[in-house]
Amino acid sequence: xxxxxxxxxxxxxxxxxxxxxxxxxxxxxxxxxxxxxxxxxxxxxxxxxxxxxxxxxxxxxxxxxxxxxxxxxxxxxxxxxxxxxxxxxxxxxxxxxxxxxxxxxxxxxxxxxxxxxxxxxxxxxxxxxxxxxxxxxxxxxxxxxxxxxxxxxxxxxxxxxxxxxxxxxxxxxxxxxxxxxxxxxxxxxxxxxxxxxxxxxxxxxxxxxxxxxxxxxxxxxxxxxxxxxxxxxxxxxxxxxxxxxxxxxxxxxxxxxxxxxxxxxxxxxxxxxxxxxxxxxxxxxxxxxxxxxxxxxxxxxxxxxxxxxxxxxxxxxxxxx
Amino acid sequence: xxxxxxxxxxxxxxxxxxxxxxxxxxxxxxxxxxxxxxxxxxxxxxxxxxxxxxxxxxxxxxxxxxxxxxxxxxxxxxxxxxxxxxxxxxxxxxxxxxxxxxxxxxxxxxxxxxxxxxxxxxxxxxxxxxxxxxxxxxxxxxxxxxxxxxxxxxxxxxxxxxxxxxxxxxxxxxxxxxxxxxxxxxxxxxxxxxxxxxxxxxxxxxxxxxxxxxxxxxxxxxxxxxxxxxxxxxxxxxxxxxxxxxxxxxxxxxxxxxxxxxxxxxxxxxxxxxxxxxxxxxxxxxxxxxxxxxxxxxxxxxxxxxxxxxxxxxxxxxxxxxxxxxxxxxxxxxxxxxxxxxxxxxxxxxxxxxxxxxxxxxxxxxxxxxxxxxxxxxxxxxxxxxxxxxxxxxxxxxxxxxxxxxxxxxxxxxxxxxxxxxxxxxxxxxxxxxxxxxxxxxxxxxxxxxxxxxxxxxxxxxxxxxxxxxxxxxxxxxxxxxxxxxxxxxxxxxxxxxxxxxxxxxxxxxxxxxxxxxxxxxxxxxxxxxxxxxxxxxxxxxxxxxxxxxxxxxxxxxxxxxxxxxxxxxxxxxxxxxxxxxxxxxxxxxxxxxxxxxxxxxxxxx
Numbered sequence: 001x002x003x004x005x006x007x008x009x010x011x012x013x014x015x016x017x018x019x020x021x022x023x024x025x026x027x028x029x030x031x032x033x034x035x036x037x038x039x040x041x042x043x044x045x046x047x048x049x050x051x052x053x054x055x056x057x058x059x060x061x062x063x064x065x066x067x068x069x070x071x072x073x074x075x076x077x078x079x080x081x082x083x084x085x086x087x088x089x090x091x092x093x094x095x096x097x098x099x100x101x102x103x104x105x106x107x108x109x110x111x112x113x114x115x116x117x118x119x120x121x122x123x124x125x126x127x128x129x130x131x132x133x134x135x136x137x138x139x140x141x142x143x144x145x146x147x148x149x150x151x152x153x154x155x156x157x158x159x160x161x162x163x164x165x166x167x168x169x170x171x172x173x174x175x176x177x178x179x180x181x182x183x184x185x186x187x188x189x190x191x192x193x194x195x196x197x198x199x200x201x202x203x204x205x206x207x208x209x210x211x212x213x214x215x216x217x218x219x220x221x222x223x224x225x226x227x228x229x230x231x232x233x234x235x236x237x238x239x240x241x242x243x244x245x246x247x248x249x250x251x252x253x254x255x256x257x258x259x260x261x262x263x264x265x266x267x268x269x270x271x272x273x274x275x276x277x278x279x280x281x282x283x284x285x286x287x288x289x290x291x292x293x294x295x296x297x298x299x300x301x302x303x304x305x306x307x308x309x310x311x312x313x314x315x316x317x318x319x320x321x
Numbered sequence: 322x323x324x325x326x327x328x329x330x331x332x333x334x335x336x337x338x339x340x341x342x343x344x345x346x347x348x349x350x351x352x353x354x355x356x357x358x359x360x361x362x363x364x365x366x367x368x369x370x371x372x373x374x375x376x377x378x379x380x381x382x383x384x385x386x387x388x389x390x391x392x393x394x395x396x397x398x399x400x401x402x403x404x405x406x407x408x409x410x411x412x413x414x415x416x417x418x419x420x421x422x423x424x425x426x427x428x429x430x431x432x433x434x435x436x437x438x439x440x441x442x443x444x445x446x447x448x449x450x451x452x453x454x455x456x457x458x459x460x461x462x463x464x465x466x467x468x469x470x471x472x473x474x475x476x477x478x479x480x481x482x483x484x485x486x487x488x489x490x491x492x493x494x495x496x497x498x499x500x501x502x503x504x505x506x507x508x509x510x511x512x513x514x515x516x517x518x519x520x521x522x523x524x525x526x527x528x529x530x531x532x533x534x535x536x537x538x539x540x541x542x543x544x545x546x547x548x549x550x551x552x553x554x555x556x557x558x559x560x561x562x563x564x565x566x567x568x569x570x571x572x573x574x575x576x577x578x579x580x581x582x583x584x585x586x587x588x589x590x591x592x593x594x595x596x597x598x599x600x601x602x603x604x605x606x607x608x609x610x611x612x613x614x615x616x617x618x619x620x621x622x623x624x625x626x627x628x629x630x631x632x633x634x635x636x637x638x639x640x641x642x643x644x645x646x647x648x649x650x651x652x653x654x655x656x657x658x659x660x661x662x663x664x665x666x667x668x669x670x671x672x673x674x675x676x677x678x679x680x681x682x683x684x685x686x687x688x689x690x691x692x693x694x695x696x697x698x699x700x701x702x703x704x705x706x707x708x709x710x711x712x713x714x715x716x717x718x719x720x721x722x723x724x725x726x727x728x729x730x731x732x733x734x735x736x737x738x739x740x741x742x743x744x745x746x747x748x749x750x751x752x753x754x755x756x757x758x759x760x761x762x763x764x765x766x767x768x769x770x771x772x773x774x775x776x777x778x779x780x781x782x783x784x785x786x787x788x789x790x791x792x793x794x795x796x797x798x799x800x801x802x803x804x805x806x807x808x809x810x811x812x813x814x815x816x817x818x819x820x821x822x823x824x825x826x827x828x829x830x831x832x833x834x835x836x837x838x839x840x841x842x843x844x845x846x847x848x849x850x851x852x853x854x855x856x857x858x859x860x861x862x863x864x865x866x867x868x869x870x871x872x873x874x875x876x877x878x879x880x881x882x883x884x885x886x887x888x889x890x891x892x893x894x895x896x897x898x899x900x901x902x903x904x905x906x907x908x909x910x911x912x913x914x915x916x917x918x919x920x921x922x923x924x925x926x927x
Contacts, residue, residue, distance in 0.1 A: 025886060028893045035896070037821035043893045074852045122704060123671075125661055125819045132661060134673055134819065137704025145705065147698055149675045151659045161675055161696045163706055185800070185824045186888060191881040237865075241387050241853035245868050248875055 003078050007085040010071070011064060018060035019053050026052030030115040032186060036179045038121035048115075054108065057101040058206065059199060061093040065227060066251050073234050073243050079307075086231060094224035099217055102210040117178045120144065120169045126180050128173050135169065144169045198259045205262040212284065219285050222292035226254045229296040232303020235310050254295060261288045322411040325385030332381035332869060336373065341366035352445050354478050361441050368434045371426050375839065376877035378419055379846050380869055383876075386412065386850030391857055400923040408847075409922050416843035424836045432802045448477045452484060459487050467491040469649060523553035527563050534570060540596055540626045543570035547600060588614070588621055596626075599634055604641065608634035609755040642748040642779060643716040645757055648691050651680045655693070657794045663819035664784050666734040669702030673819070674783065679794060690717040695745065697781070707769040710781065712747045712761040719787040720744040732776075734784030741787035748779035785818075793818060800828035808832070813900075826899075827891040830906050831884070837910045838887065842880070844917045851924045 027048040035041045068089075072082045120126075122144075126133045135146035148162040177183040188196075202223075209220035230250045234243045260266060266274070274287035283289075344366035353361055370377075390408060397404045455470035468491035474484040526549035533541035546567035553560045574593055595610035611631035615622040622628070655678040664672040677694030695715040699707040722730070722739040729735070735742050751757025765775050783790065792814070795807040803811070808829050815822045855861060894902035 025889060028889050032889065032892055035823075035892075037823050038816075041896060043897060123663065123816070123819055124821055125663075132659075134661075134663070135704075136671065136673075136700040136706075145700075147673055147675075149659070149661055161698070161711075163698065163709070165706070181821045181824050182892075185821075185828065186892065188885050189881055191878055192885045195878075195882075238859065239387075239853075239855060239862075239865060241384070241850075241855075241872075242865055242868055244853055245871050245875070249871060 003081050004085050007068075007082070008089075011068065011085075011089050014064050014067065015060055018063060019056055022056030022060060023049050023052030026055060032182060033115035033177050034117050035177075035182055036117065036119050036121055037181050038124055039119060051108070054101060054105045055203070058098045058203060061098055062227060062251075062255075065090055065093065066230070066247065069231055069234055069247050070244055072231075073240050073247070083231065087228065090224065090228040094221045094228075098206070098221075098224075099210055102207050106207060106211060116176060118142070118169075118171060119178065120171060122146075124181065127184065128180055133164075135164075138169060139166070142169055143167060198255065201259055201263055202255065209284070216284050219283065219289050222289045222296075223254065223258045226292040226295040226299070227251060229299035229303070230254070232299040232301070232307070235303055235306035238310065238313070250299070254292070257291060257295075258288060261285075261291070322389065322415055324389045325382060325415065328385035328388070329378060329381040333374075333377060336377045336873075337366075337370045340369040340373070344369060351442050353441055354444050354448060355480070357441050357444070361438065364434050364437050364441070368431065368438070371431045371434065373873065373877060374426050375423050375842075376873050376880055378423065379842055379876050379880070380872040382415070382419065382843065383846045383850050383872060384865075384869055386847050387854045388861055390851050391855035391859065394851075394854060394857060395926045397924065397926045400925060402925070405922055405924055408851075409918070412844065412847045412921070416840055416847075419843050420836045420839045423839050427835060428805065428832075432798075435802070444477055448474055448481075451477070452481075455484070455487050455491075459491060464491040464494045468495055473652060521548070521552060523549045523557050523559045523563060526552060527559050527566070530563070530566050530570070534566060537573075538626075539570045539573040540592070540630070543567055543574060543596075543600070544630075546570055588617070588624065591617075592624070592626055592630075596630060599630060599637075604634055604637040605750055605758075606755070608638045612753065638750070642746050642750055645714075645749045645751045645759065647716070648680075648693075648714045648749070651682075651691050652678060652693065654680045654682075656681055657797055660794055660797050661819070662793045663817075664734070665817055666784060670707070671700045672784070673698045673700065688719070690743075691715070692717055692745070695747070701769075706766050708766065708775070709764045710747070710761050711764075713759060714749055715781075716746040716749070718744045718746075720782075722786075725782065729782065733782040735782060736784075739786045742785070743783040743787055743790045745781045745783065746779065747781055789814065789818070796820065800825045801832070805832060822899075823892065823895050826895045826902065827888065830891040830895065830903055831888060833903065834887070834906055834910055837907070837914065838884070841910065841914050841917055844914070844921055848917065848921050848924070851921070 027045060028043055030048040030051075031041060031043045031045065065086075068086055072079075072086070120135055120138060122135045122138055124134070131151045132149040133146065134149070135144045137145040143166045144164065145166065146164045148164055150160050150162065171178060171180065174180040174183045177186070206220055209216045230247055233246045233250050236246045237243050261274075264271070270287070274285075277286040277290070278284070280286075341363065344362050347362075347365075350358055350361060393404060396402065451470045451474035455467050455474060458464075458467035458470065467487055471484050471488035471491060474481065475488055478484065526545045530542050530545035530549060533539075533545060546563050549559065549563035550567055553563060574596070591610070591614050595607055595614060598610055599607035608631070611627055611634055614624075614627050615631060657679040658677065660674075660676040660679060662674055664674060666672070675694075675696045676692045679693070680691045682689050682691065692715040693713070695710075695712050697710045699709070701707055719741045720743075722735050722737075722742050725733070725735055725742075730737075733742075747761035749759045761779065761781075763775065763777055769775075792807055792811050795803050796811050796818075798804075800808065808825065811820075812822070812825055812829060815825045891902070891906060894906055898905060
């Protein structure tokens with residue numbers, strides 16, 4: 001009982017801390033998108049923070065689920081209680097927290113304002129693809145005086161220095177940031193943007209499914225089932241570190257398979273199967289439900305089989321000692 | 322730790338081989354000059370390895386520790402047990418070594434290989450630009466330029482047949498025709514001899530003048546008397562004497578009856594004319610005139626007056642401009658390209674400077690910098706255009722700020738605290754051809770000229786200390802790649818010179834805290850290794866080796882995301898706290914480090 005309570009506290013505390021961390025990061029990055037070097041900016045805004053909380057709840061739920069498995073691998077005692085608590089919180093996440101959060105996102109979505117401003121500051125060199133801009137004066141109507149240093153042509157035969165008079169200030173090249181300097185310095189590597197785009201795609205799919213009704217949501221939530229059953233993978237190897245690696249790889253794999261499905265990046269044959277299954281059952285996304293159930297059964301199978309095997313070999317070792 | 326070190330080393334070597342192999346198997350090599358592919362591919366392999374290095378080391382360190390911690394782990398029954406403390410000591414030493422190696426790789430090796438790669442990528446572009454220019458000039462029969470560009474092209478790619486053809490033909494034609502450079506012309510200037518009178522007084526100069534007058538050497542007599550007049554003031558007791566002797570010598574020089582030997586009449590007349598030009602202050606014209614006299618005959622060349630005044634004229638010329646020949650073939654030695662900065666003045670006005678390329682040349686212990694494509698735009702306090710100066714090449718010297726008088730200091734914005742300032746000669750002339758002058762091009766705003774006297778001199782002084790100029794050249798590498806010490810010096814001046822303080826400071830924060838982040842990661846890996854260690858009785862299975870690459874990939878991803886989060890937090894700190902951000906950031910990381918260390922030493926076997 002003590003362990004169950006401890007688990008619940010850990011789960012809720014991590015949920016709270018994780019959400020706050022992600023929401024803060026979201027708020028900071030939105031404000032950075034609006035930041036123009038040399039101009040004042042505030043890094044705190046309640047609107048972005050709340051949006052950040054809403055957007056990060058599903059991510060935090062998934063991460064905590066995986067972290068809980070890693071915790072159980074580290075502290076393997078009381079497997080049954082651990083499993084029960086894990087399952088309870090997993091179901092709570094996928095049937096209560098995430099759907100409720102998606103509804104809130106849908107309700108406040110229109111309030112999410114664009115994170116970008118059309119402005120520039122004077123006295124700073126801004127390096128763009130073909131040259132450098134330097135504004136000396138910005139008028140109230142947004143037009144500016146300054147210089148453009150054309151840096152194309154290494155020998156400087158082609159490039160010239162062009163004085164600018166009353167030209168409109170544009171910062172499209174800085175998109176999604178407001179200042180090209182911030183973009184050049186802060187543009188995230190692909191390794192950061194790609195997982196974010198995967199998450200974004202899954203979140204959009206989740207929102208869509210949730211808007212279609214409970215059954216449709218359950219179809220999407222099959223990903224949650226597959227992720228929950230990753231629990232079984234922790235018995236794969238006799239070395240804890242290997243199990244940790246397997247759990248992470250499996251979870252990432254499940255998310256990625258679902259992403260491929262929802263982005264329709266599938267071989268033609270699977271697309272055809274998906275269509276036929278949908279026509280046959282009259283349900284939404286039956287293929288991914290099937291795939292997720294197969295993965296879940298596989299994980300459960302591995303869990304039961306390897307769990308018993310590990311238990312036996314553990315007992316055998318103990319009796320030897 | 323021995324076992325862990327072996328695992329880390331073996332894995333690093335193995336990963337390095339894999340990185341090289343991947344680089345060799347990858348097909349997308351950019352366009353390179355012939356023969357450079359292999360070194361480019363090796364360089365790319367090195368870079369792959371360097372980029373993955375932290376995660377490679379962390380993963381093998383994790384595995385190594387997890388294996389070695391398994392032994393006798395049961396002895397750690399309480400917190401801070403001797404076993405854990407011993408592990409901690411060894412782990413800390415290993416971590417510090419890892420930090421040193423990782424920091425060295427990020428600060429030294431990655432910039433080095435990236436620079437090599439970008440140079441290799443640039444070479445074909447440079448080569449094709451040189452070739453296009455040489456082809457152009459070759460077609461236009463401007464053989465001197467065709468020769469220059471084809472020569473530069475050949476330095477990059479010595480085996481190119483077309484370049485060899487143009488170079489040979491242009492050289493042959495140049496030899497036969499002795500063609501000269503075709504360049505635009507002329508400015509006006511006044512020059513006061515300062516150097517020639519240094520160490521001299523009016524009395525010493527007058528003594529020299531009198532001695533020359535006694536020997537009837539009227540050139541020297543006038544020259545020294547004239548210098549004496551320049552040096553002395555009207556109140557000087559010898560001033561009158563010097564003035565009188567100067568005019569007496571001048572009369573002798575320009576009195577036709579004084580000429581005794583009619584054979585030397587022409588030579589004397591020419592010498593006289595040239596000398597007159599020199600005294601008038603037109604040193605460049607005087608230089609060419611004496612040069613022409615020396616070319617008439619051997620007798621003329623050996624004439625002591627000619628050689629002496631040619632030397633004096635040349636010295637004076639070198640003080641006010643430079644020879645076009647000095648900048649030939651300089652481009653390939655350029656150390657910096659596309660250097661730009663703003664120089665603010667006390668009245669709120671600004672000079673915006675852009676230099677296409679800088680070539681430093683050491684000359685008798687002094688560094689001279691040749692600036693290619695020097696452009697300066699001046700803006701008023703309100704940001705309105707006032708004037709611009711452009712010159713294809715300028716010669717820059719570091720001059721003592723004290724050398725300038727108050728007027729010049731005020732005009733150029735030289736502050737008293739500056740030690741040395743960049744002094745720019747804007748005009749260049751050809752050594753043997755008076756038509757080969759390149760002068761600065763000035764453009765003025767009409768309103769500005771109405772209110773101010775336009776500046777049309779052939780020199781300019783940048784209103785910033787020389788050390789800041791050098792710092793700005795270093796800053797062109799960018800906040801990530803520039804030398805860390807230069808970055809620290811440059812930080813407080815970023816806004817002043819037109820750079821983003823936030824960008825430079827947050828990158829500085831990341832670079833300065835990176836070793837600490839790596840150290841925290843190492844100790845954290847050790848914690849993980851303890852948590853998921855191999856059991857005492859367990860043997861390491863061969864198949865587990867294949868886990869290492871998977872862990873490397875996971876850690877690479879986690880590390881990249883973590884560093885990106887650090888960047889965002891750094892920005893927030895810099896924008897909110899400014900210069901104090903570094904203290905807050907380091908304090909937070911030190912706190913995390915202490916927590917992680919305590920977490921490790923309080924591990925038990927349970």
